Amino acid sequence: MVEMSPEDCDPVALVHDSKPSSTSETVQTLETIKSELDGDVSDEVQTLDAATNDLDGDVTGKDIAAEQVVGGSDLIEESGVSNEAEEASPYQGETLPILQKIIDLSTKIKDLKKDHTVLSDEVKLTTKTFPDPEVLNTLQLLGTEHELLKKKYLAESSERKRLYNEVIELKGNIRVFCRCRPLNQNEISNGSTTVIEFESSLDNELQVLCSDSSKKQFKFDHVFRPEDNQEAVFAQTKPIVTSVLDGFNVCIFAYGQTGTGKTFTMEGTPENRGVNYRTLEELFRTSEDRGGFMRYELSVSMLEVYNEKIRDLLVDNTNQPTKKLEIKQAADGTLDVPGLVEPHVNVFEEMWELLKSGSRVRSVGSTSANELSSRSHCLLRVTAKGENLINGQRTRGQLWLVDLAGSERVGKIEVEGDRLKESQFINKSLSALGDVISSLASKAAHVPYRNSKLTHMLQSSLGGDCKTLMFVQISPSSSDLGETLCSLNFASRVRGVESGPIRKQADLTELLKYKQMAEKAKQDEKETKKLQDGLSSAQLRLAAREHMCRNLQEKVRDLENQLAEERKTRLKQETRAFASSASIPSWKQGAQKTVAEKKPPLAPSKSRLPLRRISNFLPPSSAFPPMKNSYSTSAEPSLDGKENISTTSGAARITSRLILPKRMSIAVRPPTTTLTTTQQVRKPKRHSIATLPALRPEPNSYMATPLNNTSASRFNNGKPSFVPRKRYSRLFSPMPELKTAAETTPTAMRSSSKFMGSPPAQASSFKSRLPTAIALQRKPVVWSPLKFMKNRRPSLALPSRASNEM
Numbered sequence: 001m002v003e004m005s006p007e008d009c010d011p012v013a014l015v016h017d018s019k020p021s022s023t024s025e026t027v028q029t030l031e032t033i034k035s036e037l038d039g040d041v042s043d044e045v046q047t048l049d050a051a052t053n054d055l056d057g058d059v060t061g062k063d064i065a066a067e068q069v070v071g072g073s074d075l076i077e078e079s080g081v082s083n084e085a086e087e088a089s090p091y092q093g094e095t096l097p098i099l100q101k102i103i104d105l106s107t108k109i110k111d112l113k114k115d116h117t118v119l120s121d122e123v124k125l126t127t128k129t130f131p132d133p134e135v136l137n138t139l140q141l142l143g144t145e146h147e148l149l150k151k152k153y154l155a156e157s158s159e160r161k162r163l164y165n166e167v168i169e170l171k172g173n174i175r176v177f178c179r180c181r182p183l184n185q186n187e188i189s190n191g192s193t194t195v196i197e198f199e200s201s202l203d204n205e206l207q208v209l210c211s212d213s214s215k216k217q218f219k220f221d222h223v224f225r226p227e228d229n230q231e232a233v234f235a236q237t238k239p240i241v242t243s244v245l246d247g248f249n250v251c252i253f254a255y256g257q258t259g260t261g262k263t264f265t266m267e268g269t270p271e272n273r274g275v276n277y278r279t280l281e282e283l284f285r286t287s288e289d290r291g292g293f294m295r296y297e298l299s300v301s302m303l304e305v306y307n308e309k310i311r312d313l314l315v316d317n318t319n320q321p322t323k324k325l326e327i328k329q330a331a332d333g334t335l336d337v338p339g340l341v342e343p344h345v346n347v348f349e350e351m352w353e354l355l356k357s358g359s360r361v362r363s364v365g366s367t368s369a370n371e372l373s374s375r376s377h378c379l380l381r382v383t384a385k386g387e388n389l390i391n392g393q394r395t396r397g398q399l400w401l402v403d404l405a406g407s408e409r410v411g412k413i414e415v416e417g418d419r420l421k422e423s424q425f426i427n428k429s430l431s432a433l434g435d436v437i438s439s440l441a442s443k444a445a446h447v448p449y450r451n452s453k454l455t456h457m458l459q460s461s462l463g464g465d466c467k468t469l470m471f472v473q474i475s476p477s478s479s480d481l482g483e484t485l486c487s488l489n490f491a492s493r494v495r496g497v498e499s500g501p502i503r504k505q506a507d508l509t510e511l512l513k514y515k516q517m518a519e520k521a522k523q524d525e526k527e528t529k530k531l532q533d534g535l536s537s538a539q540l541r542l543a544a545r546e547h548m549c550r551n552l553q554e555k556v557r558d559l560e561n562q563l564a565e566e567r568k569t570r571l572k573q574e575t576r577a578f579a580s581s582a583s584i585p586s587w588k589q590g591a592q593k594t595v596a597e598k599k600p601p602l603a604p605s606k607s608r609l610p611l612r613r614i615s616n617f618l619p620p621s622s623a624f625p626p627m628k629n630s631y632s633t634s635a636e637p638s639l640d641g642k643e644n645i646s647t648t649s650g651a652a653r654i655t656s657r658l659i660l661p662k663r664m665s666i667a668v669r670p671p672t673t674t675l676t677t678t679q680q681v682r683k684p685k686r687h688s689i690a691t692l693p694a695l696r697p698e699p700n701s702y703m704a705t706p707l708n709n710t711s712a713s714r715f716n717n718g719k720p721s722f723v724p725r726k727r728y729s730r731l732f733s734p735m736p737e738l739k740t741a742a743e744t745t746p747t748a749m750r751s752s753s754k755f756m757g758s759p760p761a762q763a764s765s766f767k768s769r770l771p772t773a774i775a776l777q778r779k780p781v782v783w784s785p786l787k788f789m790k791n792r793r794p795s796l797a798l799p800s801r802a803s804n805e806m
């Protein structure tokens with residue numbers, strides 16, 4: 001091993017390239033360096049530790065610490081440059097541990113530096129990527145969800161309020177609870193017995209044993225027995241009081257004979273807290289529960305009505321004259337007592353302290369019934385103003401907690417002087433309260449609130465949509481039977497309201513509904529009568545019109561007959577003229593023509609017979625050779641009765657001159673009745689070319705007219721059916737026979753008629769079924785062979801159906 005001088009292992013000396021003067025100096029120097037290094041290293045290590053600990057939190061701190069570490073480590077590195085020299089030092093035994101320590105520390109520092117770098121990178125990475133898009137998205141989603149929940153909450157909250165209110169209303173806006181106190185020591189010692197009996201299974205009924213041993217039953221919303229504690233009482237009361245926080249006005253009062261426990265129920269004792277204490281406690285608790293979305297401001301007032309005077313119980317009046325307080329109507333229509341102290345309270349304890357101080361100054365006196373009898377009505381008012389933090393909606397509810405003065409018979413409690421006066425005022429105000437409640441129960445138009453200070457004060461919390469709860473306090477003692485019955489009867493009257501405005505309203509609504517129904521039925525009856533009258537007059541008018549229509553139809557029928565007759569006569573004349581023109585010499589033709597053109601006078605319509613059958617069928621073209629100039633296919637009856645078809649061109653020319661229209665129809669059947677002389681001569685010989693025996697229908701069963709669509713349909717299907725028919729055309733048949741509009745409308749007739757030249761259908765939209773309308777519509781479709789020939793002039797082609805029929 002090579003020995004090294006102390007100078008060689010001195011890092012400072014190495015760095016600065018200096019040489020120590022002696023060994024002791026060198027040792028000293030080394031010691032100094034060692035201590036310096038120790039201090040520095042420990043500092044650096046501490047710094048590093050601290051920096052490492054802080055890395056998670058403070059990036060800047062870490063950076064600074066890291067810089068320090070870097071500086072420190074550099075120094076150490078510098079210090080440990082010549083490890084080898086140290087190893088060679090003669091003071092190796094002393095310096096070795098130091099150097100080893102330095103080396104260890106420098107290694108540690110290096111490691112820490114690495115860690116620091118890694119952590120710094122991590123931190124930088126986290127800082128750069130913050131806020132992460134995913135985090136942002138989640139935040140956004142949470143925000144939306146929050147908004148939705150807020151909306152839902154508001155909806156649910158208002159629904160809860162509504163339902164809650166409905167439940168209270170269904171139970172009755174004025175509810176009556178009865179509470180019976182236990183027999184007190186005096187009563188027990190006096191040997192008084194209990195006259196009150198309770199139904200074991202029912203908590204809303206009680207029976208009073210009357211002096212004549214009869215039992216009187218009373219029913220209330222709830223009956224509390226002597227063993228029921230304050231908690232049980234408040235459990236039933238709680239739902240009503242909390243509605244103050246929803247903005248409703250509530251009034252709870254205790255009524256009853258003196259010494260029956262009114263004050264005990266309302267105020268209670270420190271051991272048995274009453275309704276007031278528990279109510280206020282509940283209000284504060286609920287308002288705190290709702291703190292997340294509602295902000296409430298509770299204020300309290302306490303006053304008494306003593307001898308019809310209002311006295312503020314929260315003001316110490318001992319050293320000053322009592323301030324006179326009056327009830328006034330505020331600008332918003334509510335009643336208030338200007339000057340009444342109404343401090344805001346933030347905590348329950350504060351409020352309770354205030355109320356305790358007020359109770360202490362309340363007017364009490366000793367009566368024969370109660371040592372500490374309340375000689376005034378004590379009214380505690382809690383005003384709850386609420387603000388919804390979500391939608392800003394504001395509510396204001398007032399709660400009155402009233403401990404009434406004892407109702408007692410003046411004679412019974414043996415009072416005189418001031419006590420007597422007090423009792424008179426008490427009874428007067430209680431009687432006024434009874435009147436108000438009775439008016440509310442009977443839904444009277446006027447409620448006498450102003451008859452006493454008590455009712456005037458409670459006006460805004462009695463009736464209407466306010467919730468009222470009355471405790472009727474009774475004594476079980478037989479000695480108080482009369483008073484008990486009085487109180488119970490009064491409470492029953494109040495309970496007339498108990499069945500409540502809601503139930504009463506429901507009843508009234510039902511009654512109103514039935515009334516309205518009865519009125520409607522009456523009106524309906526009147527209406528029906530009117531309609532019936534209208535209907536009968538319309539029926540009369542209709543009958544008259546029908547009669548008129550029938551007359552018109554008759555006329556139309558006559559005209560039709562007349563027309564048919566005329567046609568028949570004309571045809572005969574034409575035929576005769578044609579026959580004679582064919583047989584006589586040409587020199588006589590002129591004279592003959594003149595005769596033929598002369599029409600015989602028409603017979604009176606009644607003596608003329610309707611045309612039995614008119615045939616309009618043109619003979620098939622093949623049956624007649626085509627003619628050069630004109631044509632004539634008329635069937636010519638000869639004098640010997642044989643049918644003779646003339647085809648001479650001369651005769652045809654004459655015919656075409658004589659019969660200008662291409663008339664093809666010839667009457668078929670000879671009339672059976674009397675005819676004119678001319679007709680008689682030709683009667684047996686006349687036949688239509690269309691009347692071939694095979695196809696001729698029953699002469700009397702069918703009267704074909706061009707417009708008879710029924711006939712068309714009959715022949716169309718190739719199965720002629722000869723249903724007996726009326727003798728006249730269906731077209732002009734009486735209305736009852738016209739079954740459908742399709743059968744009678746000109747369109748329908750035209751479509752089935754082979755007489756395509758019939759007057760154009762004008763009633764494609766024809767819908768009327770009235771006889772008059774139909775009769776009018778028929779006029780244009782009266783068929784005439786002449787008209788037909790005129791219209792058909794351009795075409796000589798035979799309709800296919802005509803050939804079928806042939």
Ligand SMILES: Nc1ncnc2c1ncn2[C@@H]1O[C@H](COP(=O)(O)OP(=O)(O)OP(=O)(O)O)[C@@H](O)[C@H]1O
Nearest residue numbers: 181182258259260261262263264370373374405406
């Ligand atoms: N339910 C009850 N349980 C136990 N004790 C009761 C009950 N009700 C009343 N008492 C007791 O009866 C006494 C008279 O009660 P309280 O003073 O409340 O009667 P009150 O009706 O207020 O009388 P007043 O009208 O004269 O003020 C008290 O000592 C009270 O503790």
